Amino acid sequence: MKRYNPHLKGFGVGLGLFYVGERQGNLANSFELKGYLRTDAALYYKRNGFKAAINVRNLFDSD
Incomplete structure (x- = not known):
């Protein structure tokens, strides 16, 4: 039997990770x-x- 707090119904969290690899900085x-x-x-x-x-x-202020 699952138990949950009815006061938390409707709350949710999300997390996203986005990786950008090395790349050329200009057209030249x-x-x-x-x-x-x-x-x-x-x-x-x-x-x-x-x-x-x-x-x-x-979130972690990546440059």
Whole structure:
């Protein structure tokens, strides 16, 4: 039997990982940009037609 807290009904979380690999920095290919990993996160609440969300892009401030 699953137990859950009815007060938390409608709450959710999300996580996204986006990887960008090394690439050329300009059309002349005179320099390269390093790859990076960006992490996004979200908290949301949906209930009875009401929707609210908090989204954070680049959670760890990757350059």
